[in-house]
Every structure is written in C-alpha cells, then in structure tokens.
Amino acid sequence: MSYDPYFPEPPAPARQPWDWDAPPPPPPPPAPSRSAGDLHQLRSGYRRLRRVATYTALGYFVLFLLLSGYAPDLMAGEISGGLTTGVLLGLITLPVTLAAIAAYERIARERVDPLAAAIRADAEQAAEAPAPRHGRQSHHGASSWDWPSGGMRA
Template sequence: MRLLRRASRRLRRVATFAALGYFAVFLTLTVEVPSVVTRPAPSGLPIGLVLALVQLPVTWLAVVLYEFIARRYVDPLARRVRRHAYGAVDAEPRS
C-alpha cells in the first residue's frame, strides 16, 4: 500500500506541476514583464495571446503524461494490491 500511495502522489505532482507550472510562468510574465507579453510575435499576434493559446496543448500534454504514468506505474501496483486483498484466484472485487 505504501508503494501505491507513493506512486499515486508522484503521479499527481507531475501532472499538477506540468499544467499549473506553465500557467504560473504565464501569469508571472504577464504581471512582471508586460512589455514582453504585449510585443507582437512573428505571426502578428501578441506574445501573451500566443502563450495563452499554448496553455491548451500544455494542459492536454499534462493529461497524457498523467495517463501514461498511471498506466505504467500506478495501475500495476493497484493490481498487485487488489490481488493480494482478494486472493490470487479472484483478482476482481465482488459486487
């Protein structure tokens, strides 16, 4: 159970830092360096708008990262705990 809790905690931290970390950097730039954010990008849009639009793919990547880490590390540990709790023969909980 301790390994499962640790893996789950690490999973939440990675996904949270990926999504909220980018957003915090965006907000910090907006507040601290507004001249950079209002400057036009090569496409003609303000850099702030481009950074805001990039937030959506960053959040999507955080979700994909969350799912990848969950399937790779957390789910196998959860299956082991479930097997141990319900016995090796009946791996699924009964309703």
Template structure:
C-alpha cells in the same frame, strides 16, 4: 501485457526496519562476559507483502499527482508572472503577428493536454500494476463466496 518491472527484482529491505534482514544475534560489549549475555532473536521474514505494495502505491500516486499538477500549473504561472512583471513583452508582436501574451495563453492548452497524457501514461505504466497487485492480495485473503444449492 504488464509493464510492472518490480516483480523482476527482489524486494529491497528498508534500512532500519526491524525485519529488513536477518541479522546475526546481538552480543554485549567485548569487555563483558559472554555467559551474562543472551542472543536477541531477529525476525527472519522478509519485509514484503500487501503493506509494502500499498506504500509503493501511495508513493507512486503522490509522485504522479505532483508532476501532473506542476505541468498543468507551470505554464499558467509563467503567463501570470510575465503579464505582471514584463507587460511590454506580452504586448510585443510574436512571429505570426499575434501578441506574445495571446500566443502564450494559447500554448497553455496543449501543455495541459500533455500533462493529462503524461498522467495517463504513468498511471498505466507504474500505478495500475501496483493497484492490481493490491487487488490480488485482497482476493487471496478474502473468503470464498458460498454458493446456494
């Protein structure tokens, strides 16, 4: 079962892209004569296909890496900042008798696991369907292998 919802919606044209939508032919200014102007043809093919899918795949991968890296690095950076800026807080006992610094250091491990789990979930949900679509484009375009008699 695929969670790829991009197939449910039509591809949206990109603003400013030459083939984003079949626009009416351009004409000159109203004060010029129409007989001097020729219509400029616009491409009519929609901007969809392997290039769009590759661009979406790269974008999804970048977003995924940024979020996962932030979730993995943020607790460590917070721990370091509190250690440098407020050392008295880090030595104060937390509930349970452990020093606050040690408790924050131990919290980093589950937070890193959370970042890995989120990375895996977003890969399956958003990135893998795009990668499958790119692979399908490649298979359609590749020549059929020749069989030996």
C-alpha cells in the same frame, strides 16, 4: 494466597447452562499477503504522479501570469499578423495541460496500475477464502444445531 476472613476472594462466576453452546470466538483475520511496503509504494507513486501533473500545468499557468504582470512589453510583442506573444503563450496553456494529463495517464498505466491490480487481486483472493465455520460440528459435518439432540420425539 492466604485466606483473609475480612476480604474473602470473590466466588467464581457460576457457569450458565448455555455456556457450552456458545460458539468459539472468531479467529483473527488473516494477515494480508502483500506487505505494507506495497501499499506505501502505491501511495507514493500516486502522490508523485499528482505532483508532477499539477506542478506542470499550474507552473506554466503561473509563469504565464507572472509574465503578463511583470513583463508587459514582452507579452505585447507582436509575432506575426497581429498575434502577440501573450496570446500565443495563453493558447499554449491548453496543450501544456493536455500534455501533463497524457503523461500522468501513461505513467500511471505503466507503473502504478499494475501494482494496484496486484494488491486488488490479493485482497479479492483473501476475501474469497472460505470462512471458518462456527459452532459445534457433528460427525456428519453439519452444525449440531441442524440435528435434533434428543428430548421428546413424536
């Protein structure tokens, strides 16, 4: 670069006396040991489970409501002893919902929870890794801030 007297280059910043004492910048965080694909797989597994359980329980209930509204003759039909089809289908709503919950729990326990446990174990293992020490190290292995550096001694 050529020197221009009208636009001189700014002077280099003066080095402060404490600059040499500054700790080095922290290292970047360690890369996760599990790939992002595992997290994507976990999210999609939970999403699939929620959809199946929700559509099963709500789907049956909506079917019950539609039959009640648009097929009153079917719902008023008597099965035996005063029990109508509508009452029976209404009572079956609870077992269908409980079956959807049981299927959700079983599939989650077999397929999704092991993947979540593996990801959690990897995260805990990464968190337990020893953190790098900052500051200058003396030949004793301790930080230089722990030892006197000279000056007046009593």
